[in-house]
Each structure stands twice: as C-alpha cells, then as structure tokens.
Amino acid sequence: MEKEAIIRFERVTKIYDGQVVLDDISFDIERGKFYTLLGPSGCGKTTILRLIAGFTEPTEGTIYFHGKPVNHIPANKRQVNTVFQDYALFPHLNVFENVAFGLRIKKKKQAEIREKVMEALRFVNLEGYENRSVQEMSGGQRQRVAIARAIVNEPEVLLLDEPLSALDLKLRTEMQYELRELQRRLGITFIFVTHDQEEALAMSDQIFVLNKGKIQQSGTPKEIYDEPVNRFVADFIGESNILRGVMLKDYLVEFAGKRFMCVDKGFRPNEPVDVVIRPEDLQITTRAQGKLQVRVDSQLFRGVHYELCCYDEDGNEWLVHSTKKAEVGEEIGLYFDPEAIHVMRISEEDGEKIDEN
Amino acid sequence: MKTSIRNVYLLPYVVWIGIFVVAPILLIVYYSFFDIEGKWTLSNYKMFFTPIYLKMAASSVWYALLVTFFSLLIAYPAAYALTKTKHKQLWLLFLILPTWVNLLLKVYAFLGIFGTYGLANAILAAVGIGPKQILFTDFSFVFVSVYIFIPFMLLPIFNALEELNPSLVDAARDLGASAWTTFRRVVFPLTLDGVKAGCQAVFIPSLSLFMITRLIAGNRVITLGTAIEEHFLVTQNWGMGSTIAVFLIIAMAAVVAVTGNRKRG
Amino acid sequence: MRSNHKWGKVYLAVVFVILYMPIVYLIYYSFNSGGTMHDFEGVTLDWYKEVLHDTRLWIIVLNTITIALLSSAISTILGVMGALAIYYVKSWRMKQILLMLNNVLIVSPDVIIGASFLILFTMIGIQLGFTSVLLSHIAFSVPIVVLMVLPKLQEMSSTLIDAARDLGANQWDVLTKVVLPYITPGIFAGFFMALTYSLDDFAVTFFVTGNGFSTLSVEIYSRARQGISLSINALSALLFLLTIALVIGYYFISQKSAVSGMGGRRR
Numbered sequence: 002m003e004k005e006a007i008i009r010f011e012r013v014t015k016i017y018d019g020q021v022v023l024d025d026i027s028f029d030i031e032r033g034k035f036y037t038l039l040g041p042s043g044c045g046k047t048t049i050l051r052l053i054a055g056f057t058e059p060t061e062g063t064i065y066f067h068g069k070p071v072n073h074i075p076a077n078k079r080q081v082n083t084v085f086q087d088y089a090l091f092p093h094l095n096v097f098e099n100v101a102f103g104l105r106i107k108k109k110k111q112a113e114i115r116e117k118v119m120e121a122l123r124f125v126n127l128e129g130y131e132n133r134s135v136q137e138m139s140g141g142q143r144q145r146v147a148i149a150r151a152i153v154n155e156p157e158v159l160l161l162d163e164p165l166s167a168l169d170l171k172l173r174t175e176m177q178y179e180l181r182e183l184q185r186r187l188g189i190t191f192i193f194v195t196h197d198q199e200e201a202l203a204m205s206d207q208i209f210v211l212n213k214g215k216i217q218q219s220g221t222p223k224e225i226y227d228e229p230v231n232r233f234v235a236d237f238i239g240e241s242n243i244l245r246g247v248m249l250k251d252y253l254v255e256f257a258g259k260r261f262m263c264v265d266k267g268f269r270p271n272e273p274v275d276v277v278i279r280p281e282d283l284q285i286t287t288r289a290q291g292k293l294q295v296r297v298d299s300q301l302f303r304g305v306h307y308e309l310c311c312y313d314e315d316g317n318e319w320l321v322h323s324t325k326k327a328e329v330g331e332e333i334g335l336y337f338d339p340e341a342i343h344v345m346r347i348s349e350e351d352g353e354k355i356d357e358n
Numbered sequence: 359m360k361t362s363i364r365n366v367y368l369l370p371y372v373v374w375i376g377i378f379v380v381a382p383i384l385l386i387v388y389y390s391f392f393d394i395e396g397k398w399t400l401s402n403y404k405m406f407f408t409p410i411y412l413k414m415a416a417s418s419v420w421y422a423l424l425v426t427f428f429s430l431l432i433a434y435p436a437a438y439a440l441t442k443t444k445h446k447q448l449w450l451l452f453l454i455l456p457t458w459v460n461l462l463l464k465v466y467a468f469l470g471i472f473g474t475y476g477l478a479n480a481i482l483a484a485v486g487i488g489p490k491q492i493l494f495t496d497f498s499f500v501f502v503s504v505y506i507f508i509p510f511m512l513l514p515i516f517n518a519l520e521e522l523n524p525s526l527v528d529a530a531r532d533l534g535a536s537a538w539t540t541f542r543r544v545v546f547p548l549t550l551d552g553v554k555a556g557c558q559a560v561f562i563p564s565l566s567l568f569m570i571t572r573l574i575a576g577n578r579v580i581t582l583g584t585a586i587e588e589h590f591l592v593t594q595n596w597g598m599g600s601t602i603a604v605f606l607i608i609a610m611a612a613v614v615a616v617t618g619n620r621k622r623g
Numbered sequence: 624m625r626s627n628h629k630w631g632k633v634y635l636a637v638v639f640v641i642l643y644m645p646i647v648y649l650i651y652y653s654f655n656s657g658g659t660m661h662d663f664e665g666v667t668l669d670w671y672k673e674v675l676h677d678t679r680l681w682i683i684v685l686n687t688i689t690i691a692l693l694s695s696a697i698s699t700i701l702g703v704m705g706a707l708a709i710y711y712v713k714s715w716r717m718k719q720i721l722l723m724l725n726n727v728l729i730v731s732p733d734v735i736i737g738a739s740f741l742i743l744f745t746m747i748g749i750q751l752g753f754t755s756v757l758l759s760h761i762a763f764s765v766p767i768v769v770l771m772v773l774p775k776l777q778e779m780s781s782t783l784i785d786a787a788r789d790l791g792a793n794q795w796d797v798l799t800k801v802v803l804p805y806i807t808p809g810i811f812a813g814f815f816m817a818l819t820y821s822l823d824d825f826a827v828t829f830f831v832t833g834n835g836f837s838t839l840s841v842e843i844y845s846r847a848r849q850g851i852s853l854s855i856n857a858l859s860a861l862l863f864l865l866t867i868a869l870v871i872g873y874y875f876i877s878q879k880s881a882v883s884g885m886g887g888r889r890r
Contacts, residue, residue, distance in 0.1 A: 056785050076788040089786035093804040102800070103790035154790065368712070371705035371765075375724045378762035382739030383727070389742055437636045439631030443745055449635070450875070456642045459864045462840055465860040466847045470660025473851075477648060479682035480661075508642065558730065566732030569825060573847055583734040590738050590830065594786055600742075602736050619646060 006065075007032050007190055008053060008158055013062035015048050015214075022048045024214040025062070028266035030158070030192065034257035035184050037193045039201040040211035041237070046194045049211075050160050053192065055079045077106075082151035087167070090135040090144045096122070096146050103154040115207040121153035124183070148183070158190045165200065171212040177203050194240070198238045202226060210234050215340045231345055235277045240285075244278040244318050246344070254344055257293060257317055265344040275345045280308070291334015295319050299328045368554050383607065389600035393592075402601035411585075415605065418581040421496070422564040425503040426511075430553065432504065433511035440512075441519045449577050450516060454509045461506065465573050469493065470559050472574070494576030503564050511556035518552025519545075554617035562610050582606050646863060653856035660851050670857035677854070680842065686753070692759035695817035699762070700749060702768025702813055707770065707802075710776040725766045726814060729835040736763055737830030744831060751833025759831050760821045768813035775809030776802070815873045 006029035015023040020072045023045045030036060038046035051057045052064060055076035063070045071079065082103070091100050100107075100121055104114045122128055125145035130138070136147060144164060151159055161180070165173045181204050184191045195201055201208050202222040207343055210225060210233075217229045229235035235265060246256030253268035256276045268274065288294050295311035302308075309321040311333070327333055385525060385563030391618045436453070443449050456464070470494040471477045479489040492498050521547065530540040546553075582602055589599030648660070653671070657664035674680060705725065712718045728736060740762070744755045779802070787801045803810075825840035832841055839862075846855055 054785070054789055056788070076785070077791045077793055081789075083786065083789045085782045085786055087780055087782055089780060089782035091783065091786075091801060091805075091806075102792075106791040106796055106800075150786075150790070181657070367704045367708040369699055371708045371721075374701055374705070374762070374765055375721075377743075378740075378765075379724050379727050385746065386735070386739045435631075439635045442628055442631050443635070448840045451870070453639065453642065455867070455870060456646060458819055458823070458870060459646055459863055460823055460825075460840060460843065460859070460884055462843045462847065463649060463855070463862065464645050466843065466851075466855060466859070469847065469851055471645060471648055473661060475659075477644075477661075505641070505645070508638070540750055544766065558745045562730055563732055566734045568734060569829075569844060570705050573844075583732060583771070586734045586738055587830075590741060596742065599738060602785035604740055606732060610732065610735075611728060 005032065005067075006030060007067060009048075009065040009068075010052075011063045011065065013052065013059045013064060015045070015052065016060045023059075026214075026216055027062075028216065028219065030190060032157075032190055033188050034206040035181065035191045035193065035204060037201040037205035037208045038194060038211060039195060039198060039208050040217075041196055041238075044211040044335075045214040046196075046209075046211050047162060050083070050162050050192065050194050053158070054081055054083050054160055054292055055261075064208075064349065066146065080156055081158040081160055082154050082156040083162060084144075084147045084151050084164045086163045088147040088164075090143055090146055090150070092136060094135070095131070096127065096133050096135060096138070097137060099146055100131075100150045102150060107154075117153050118149075121149040124152065124186075127147045140168050141176065143271065144168065144176065148180075152183075152189075155189060156189065158192060159187075161191060161193045163194055163196070165195070166197075173200075180204060202238070210237065211345065212237070227240050227342065229277060232275045232347075235275070235343075235345065240280050240320055240322075242278045242280065242317075244276055244317055245347075246274050248272045248344060249275045252339075254342060257313055258315055259293070261292065261342060262339040263342040263344060264339055265342070268344070268346070273347055275347055277343040277345060278341050279338060281306075281319040282337050283321045283323070284336045285309075285323045285325045285327055286334045286336045288332055288334045291336050293319070293335040295333060295335055296330050297331045297333060300327060300329055321323070386600045386607070387602050389596050391416050392597040394595045394597060399597075402597050405598060406601050406605065407619040411602070413587060414580055415582060417579070418565055418583075419609070420602045421500065421503075421579060421581065422561050423505060424500050425564040426557050426561045428500065428504045428505045429511040430557065433508050433556065434515055434553070436508070437512050437515040437519055440516055450513075455511060457509045462569060462573075464506065465502060465570055468498065468505075468574055470499050493574065494578055496575065496579050499570060499575035502570055503567065506567075506570070507560040507564065514555035514559065515549060515552040518549035518555075522548050551618070556615040558613055561613055565609060566606060582609075627737055646859075648782050649856050650860040650863065653853060653860045655853060656855075658853060660853070670853040671861075673854045674857045674861065680858070683837050683839055683842050686773040686836065690753075690757055690760055690838060691818050691821040694764055694821050695814050698761045698764035698817050699768050699810060699814045701807070701815075701861060702765045703772055703803075703806075703810055705769040706772035706776055706806075706809075707798075709773060725769050728763050728766050729770070732826070734830075735827030737827040740827065741830045751831055755831040755833070756828055756836060756838065759827050760824065761825070764817035764820055767816050768810075771813035771816055772806055772809040775806040777877060811873075811876055814867075819869070 010026055012027050013023055013026045014021065026049070027166065028328040031165055038049055040046050048057070052059055055071070055074060055078075064072055066079070094102070097118055100118045101114050106119060106330065108348045109117075112132060118131070119128070122131060125148050127142065127145050127149060130142065130146075135143060138146065147164070164180075164187075165176050168176060180191070180193075193201075193204065202225075205222055208222055209217065209219045210223050213235050218225055218234045220228075225234065225238055227242075229238060234241055235241045244256055246254050248254050248265070248268040248271070249260065250270055251268075252263055252275065254261055254265070254276060295312055295313045297309055297311050299310045300307055303322075306322045306324050307326055309319075309323060309327055311319045311321060313319065359600075390402055391398055391400065393401055406415075410608060440446055440453070442448055473479070474489065474491075474493075476492075478492055483489055526544055526548070527540055530544045535543065566586070567581065568583040568587040571577075571579050571581055571584045582605070586599045586602050586606070589595045589602065638814070652660045652663065654666045654668070655663050656667035656669065665887070705721075709718055709721050712721060738757070740759050741751075744751060744758075749755050749758070783801055783805070784797055787797045792800060823840065824838075825844060828838050829841050829844065832838065837845075843858070845854060846852060
C-alpha cells in the first residue's frame, strides 16, 4: 500500500476558540484517487479541507505536500484548487472571466488563457456559455463553472466542499456520475467532503469517516459498509440493526437472549460487543424457521423493497428490508446467515487508531 | 502580512475616529467647565439647573416628542399603504425625493405658505374660519418639523414592513385574527424595529433644529439646539453652550439606548 | 379588503401632495412678477435673470460644488477603508466598538457636530473658511459611506475571498479584482449619499464657516432671515431641477450596476 503520498497529515490538531475541531489526525493522500471525507456536520471534515487549501493553519502537527511541510504556505501559493459549497463564483465576472481568473492572476498570455478556458469549459460540457453572466446560470451549470474554474489551473489535488448539497436529487445523482468520470479523465486526486453516505459510497475509492474531530475508520466503500469498526460508523453508513451482545468465544456470539454462530474471532472470552446486522440481510420466514421471533409493528413500501419495523420479545427494534410483504401485527420469524452478523469491539466514541503500515 | 494589510485600512479610519469623533466630544465636555472669561468653573452646570434652562429643556423635549408622535402617526399608514402599491420602489423614490431638496428651501417655502396672505390663510378664509396668525407660532414649528421628518420616519418603517414575511399575515388571518388584531398582534410588533429606528431619526434632530425655530417659529419655541447656537455664535459663551451640548449628548445617548442602536449595522 | 386598498391610495396621495406642495409653491411663485409669495400678478423671468446675474451667488454655488465633490471623494476613500477595517476586524467586541464610534456622528445632532468642530478647529488653529468646511464635510460623510459599503461587504460570501486566494490571488488581487468590484454599488451609493449630505448641509457649515466663506445653504439662510425674496424661489427651482437630474442619474447608475453586477439584490 505504500505509494508516494501527495499530502500527508501528521498528528494534526486544530483548535478554534478553545474548541478542538480536529484531534490528532494523521493520514496520507495518494495520487490519482477519489477520496471522500464523510461525517455529520461539525465532525471536522471541512476543517481538513481548509487546512489542505491553506485557508487556515494547524494548531499542532504538520501537513506535508510531497514531503515538504506547508503549514505556513498561504492558499494562493498552493497547488490545490477548491470547488466551494456555494460555488463562490464571482458575480461581477462572466463565465469566461470566472474560469480565467486564476490564469489571469498568473499573468498568462491572452491566447493561452483563451485556449485553456475553452478546453476547461469543454471538459465540463459548457461550450458556448462563456459570455453568459453567472447569475443567469442554473445550479447545475454554476457547479460546472466552479469545477472548470478550479481544474483550469491544473491542480494536483481538487478539493470539493459538499458541492452537490445545493442541487436537487436528480441532478445530484447525475453529477455524481459526472464527477467520478471527470476524476478518471483528469487522473488527479479528488478530495470530496460530504455528509451524505450514499454519495460517499457511490463515488469514492477511499472513505474517511469522521466524527468529533477524529477519523473513525478509513477504507474502501465496501470495507466501510461491510466491516464497520464501531457503532458510530455502522449507524452512520447505511441502515443497521445494532445491539449489545457478548462474544462467548470465537465464532459464537450471544445477543437478543440467544446464541448464534458467526464468522468473527479474536475477541476475549465473554467480551461485551456491539453486533450489527444490516436490514437487507434479514429474511422473513415463519416463526418456527426464524432464528429470531418478532412482531411486525409497521411497514412502509419503499419501491424496491418493503421496510418493516419489528420488535422481538425483549423490545429490541429490528429493521428489515424485504421484497416480501408482511402484515402489521403479524408474528414472523427472521432468518440470517452467520456471515450477516458483524461483531464490533465497543469503543466509546474512540476513533480507530490508524496505523500507517 | 495579513495583519499589516489590515492595519493599512484601520489606521486612517481610526485616526478619523480619533480626531472627529472622540476629540470633539471630549472638547465639548472640557469646555463645559469654563466660564465666558476662560476660568475653570462649575457655574455652567449650576446655571443649567435653574428654572429658565430646565423649562427650556423640558419644552424642547416636549416639542420633540410631539414632532416624533405626529411623524409616526402620518408615516406609518403611509408606509403601510406604500407596501400595497404596485410600483412601490418608484413611489418610495418619489416620497423621499423631497428630502433631497435643500432643507432651508422647504422651510423658506413655509414662510410664504403660512404668511399672513399665504396659501394656508387663503384656505382658512375659504372655509370660513378667517385669517389667523400661523407663522411664528408653536403650531407652525411642529407642522414644519413633521413635514421635514416624515420621509425619515417613513423609510425605516417601510423597510421593516417589506421585510415582514407576508405569510405571517396570512397565518394570523388563517388562525382567525381580524385585520385589526393581525395588525396589532403581528404586523406592528414585527415592525417595531423600524418604528424605533424612525423615532431615533426624528427625535434627536428635532431636539436640536435651530433654523426652523429661527425662521418659522420666531422666538416662540426655543429648543436646546437654538440655545447652543445662540451661545456659540451670538453671545460667544462657549462654556454654557458646551454645557447644554453635554446634556443634549446625554439625551441622545439615552434615546439611542432606548430605541436600540440599529442592529445589523 | 379592496376598499382598504383604495383608502390607502387616497391617503398616500394626500401625503404625496403635502410633501410636494411647498416645493411646487416655491417654484410657482418664482414666476410671479408681484414680488411676494402671495397674489400672483403676472408671469416673469426677472427673478431667474437676477439669479443668473448674481456673481456672488455663483461663486457660492461654485464653492458648494467644490466642497461637495472634494469631500465626498475623500470621504468615500476613507469610508471604504473604514468599512474594510470593520469587516476585517476579527474580534466581535472591537467590531461593535468601531461601529458604535462610526455611528456617533450619524446620530449626533448637527448642532453638536458643528459646535464641537468649531471648538476643535479653533484649538488646532485651523482658520475658519474653506479648509474647515471641507474637513467637516469629510468628517460627517465618512460614517455614511461606511454604512453604505459595509452591508455590501457583509452580503459578500466569505468563500468568494477564499476562492480568489485558492486561485492564486494575493491580498492586493483579492482587493482589486474581487472585493472592490463586488462592493462597487455600495461605493457609488456612499459617494452619492456623501454628495447629497454635503450639498444639503446647513447647520455644521453654519458653525464652522467663518466670515469670508459661504455655501449655498448658509447663503439661503441668511437671505431668508431677511424675509422673502423671489430670487430665492428662482434659485430653488433651479436646484430642484439639479436634484432631480442627480437622482435620475444615480437611479440609472445603480440600476446598471445592479443588472451587470449584483443581480440578486436582496428582497
């Protein structure tokens, strides 16, 4: 896994007005990958972006670009560009001049500016819009102008601060495809900030899940979804049934008053754990055949599946995604494979320690 | 680097504040302790608390209150009606256009209108009341002042009304409130900031307008402003003038405190 | 409801008539050959001729315009700096203090400003006349410009500055290429307001003008104190035309910059 890191955070802490926003964070960003910083608002994801862009300096720790510390290098001297949440297009300039802004600052020749701007606009499918006022553009178009304005400077890293949050659902899905495609074509590193887990899962090569200024987990979307390391990640990514249990020994876990076979091992005997079962891994069956017996409390039709909310005798809530319909009030059984059980160590708000090896 | 650039903006501005905001106030206070011969004294303050000056201050406040009250009475409905018109921005422009006509010219116009043979008396005669002495009365002072100040009262109220979310009015009506109740319980409280701003913009200057009193009211009305002007420019008793000014500043601070220093600044 | 609206319009019309009545009255009698502001005897342009041939008056007009243009230009520069200073000050407290001090001259009655400036200039030893009037006008215009510019700055999304820096702009580029263009409407508005305040000011000028120097307001006052003279009426008609021209001009400038630049004015 040890490739050359473009950006490295080494034990970075950021404190704003006495409040710890980032708490001793370390990670590497490699060339040409699509990264996502995922977390609820206030988790510190935007602060990481601002640190990389150079809008703010770390309180402690060091940020490296290509192995050189850049803590005190201002934003205008860094080889990264940002696509802002509100796009931050200059309202007094038209589309062309917005995109040309960075090149003009660098005092490039007029012909070169023209060529590059047109190319960037072509890249984001905005040919022919160069003389428009940015005020006349729709949200999706502004978004593209903002992207063109950033990539025209040929940054090594493109930072995207929740750029899709202002768009409606349909457009957002469309832009997810486009951004992913854009990243492949440009071959540069994207660092994407979002609080939307679906967006993160759909687009990223690598996700950092953040909470309370700490990285909870980093990994591929599949790793994060299938193997959440703690309750927070399991809860934040997708929908989950999470309950307390006890790991009796390797491959045997007890929860909801019963013992189940599982595939996890390596815990202390009788170690208390959190158990996760994804709703889509639960199948409806008869009471007799089910591993759990529950009563259907409510049911919603979600299009691709029914979403059932059930309770077992102990009062634990079970969320089930099933293509089969049930009746409200019906007593049913739930079946699941041993692989569907995911056992996690209990870690009270403790983030995962990321070791770099 | 950043801070040095910021200081470039800050420095001239702070110098301006120092010379033209802080120093003048301090000088006024300083001068209020000197008598006409330049001797240090408290007599100016003693003088202010004699019945002559107290009465003058009280009447000045009373007239200012009257002016503020009538301005509000006229301007609020006008602002309200204005928000209901089609081209309200254009109408607003027309309503505040007269403020750009030199104040003195408008005051001067009333010399003619209120004159013995002027328009006002012609109208009074026409309706059968007969000519009256209007000029050089307290009525003419209040009338002209209100006339001058209406736009200053109208503008903040209009802005407050414009900012009011119209669905709040709908909501109140929907919940069964009558038009009057809606106004009293919803519209007025929510535009109170505008009203306060307007009152502030009217009350303070009307304590101190001296040209209207000089031109229109003769010496029937003497405001704090007239007294200050008199002491500074006629009798050359800067000490006494400063003392009155100190009280005017205190009154001003009190009004600002009550009406709230316009937020959002 | 409908009749309410109708009464509203009637009321508005009455207010409107009252507001304009004195101005119309003045202008109407400026054509009166009778020489008084009652009993219209006949149409004459004599008063206008008198105004046009009044050299003293024209010198004063020239003074007034010079003072107005100079003071509003200088106070616009100072005011923009002040607005930027307030905008950039980090501490909330400091910001409030600066704003409060800024607003002192706006809420202060003219008499206080005039009197205190009179003391100030006497203390420093500045001769009363052109300089003292100019300085006073600059002084009371600065906070107005600040108040016109500051909302524009605050309305500007802070990411705009971040974006410019992100694209390689240094502090000077940020100021000249992003901030100043963005707040241009505010600067225009500030300049225009300063201009009208200066042209309109009577009380402050009256205090600090001394003997040799006069502005239009002060001149009108001293003439009006001597009673009615229809040349003042003629003058007011001319000034009214000038005012309207200024307002229309300003209206178009602000419309133009609103369309080309800011577009989305807040409602």
